[in-house]
Amino acid sequence: MKSISQEDYIKRIYKMQSGNKSSVASGSLAIELGVSKAAVTDMTRKLAKEGLINYQSYKGSFLTRKGERKALDIIRRHRLWELFLVEALNLNWAEVHDEAENLEHYTSEFLINRIDKYLNFPEFDPHGDPIPDKNGKLPKTRKRIQLSKTKSGKDFVVCRVDDKNAGLVDYLGKVGIGIGVKLKIIERLEFDNSVMLKIKKKEIVLSEKIAEKVFVSELKDE
Numbered sequence: 001m002k003s004i005s006q007e008d009y010i011k012r013i014y015k016m017q018s019g020n021k022s023s024v025a026s027g028s029l030a031i032e033l034g035v036s037k038a039a040v041t042d043m044t045r046k047l048a049k050e051g052l053i054n055y056q057s058y059k060g061s062f063l064t065r066k067g068e069r070k071a072l073d074i075i076r077r078h079r080l081w082e083l084f085l086v087e088a089l090n091l092n093w094a095e096v097h098d099e100a101e102n103l104e105h106y107t108s109e110f111l112i113n114r115i116d117k118y119l120n121f122p123e124f125d126p127h128g129d130p131i132p133d134k135n136g137k138l139p140k141t142r143k144r145i146q147l148s149k150t151k152s153g154k155d156f157v158v159c160r161v162d163d164k165n166a167g168l169v170d171y172l173g174k175v176g177i178g179i180g181v182k183l184k185i186i187e188r189l190e191f192d193n194s195v196m197l198k199i200k201k202k203e204i205v206l207s208e209k210i211a212e213k214v215f216v217s218e219l220k221d222e
């Protein structure tokens with residue numbers, strides 16, 4: 001069974017928590033991380049001892065302020081590295097997530113602040129995820145919905161794609177989907193919930209599974 005670092009645990013709890021702000025059950029944490037429940041119990045004890053999480057056996061784990069701050073720090077390193085690899089080293093937006101997964105654990109505060117400055121204090125990574133600043137503050141984001149939940153006939157702008165699967169990100173790029181790209185929903189097929197949309201003059205169809213991984217904001221005509 002693979003071993004997962006303390007930082008990965010914290011990051012995962014943060015991501016599972018945000019949205020519903022509730023405790024994360026050890027069972028679902030084990031599934032998400034692909035480790036045994038015993039490993040989660042072990043790590044939970046360690047993190048609680050360091051004051052990074054609160055743990056209640058019948059509820060699960062919840063990050064303390066200190067834990068949340070730490071999570072935001074790891075996320076900051078990850079997202080700044082992604083952008084740096086794209087901007088400075090010309091890597092493809094599909095390649096950078098896996099690289100950043102490693103780099104995020106080995107970067108000093110000094111170096112990440114220099115990268116932040118080099119990039120002119122950016123607010124979003126190449127996939128549209130917000131970058132916490134050095135005080136852990138996240139930039140404001142517009143309301144985002146999954147492309148799979150949009151209504152026909154409306155105009156949207158792409159503001160985020162799920163970056164975990166390099167193959168998917170690569171595919172999205174190939175069909176013309178990128179951050180800031182405008183599109184119009186032509187139709188959602190009732191049969192399988194796939195989405196037919198138009199980018200510039202080109203019509204494309206995305207499966208529901210893919211459309212769930214793309215997030216958009218509605219463009220309202222002023």
Ligand SMILES: [Zn+2]
Pocket residue numbers: 079082097125126127128129163
């Ligand atoms: Zn990203």
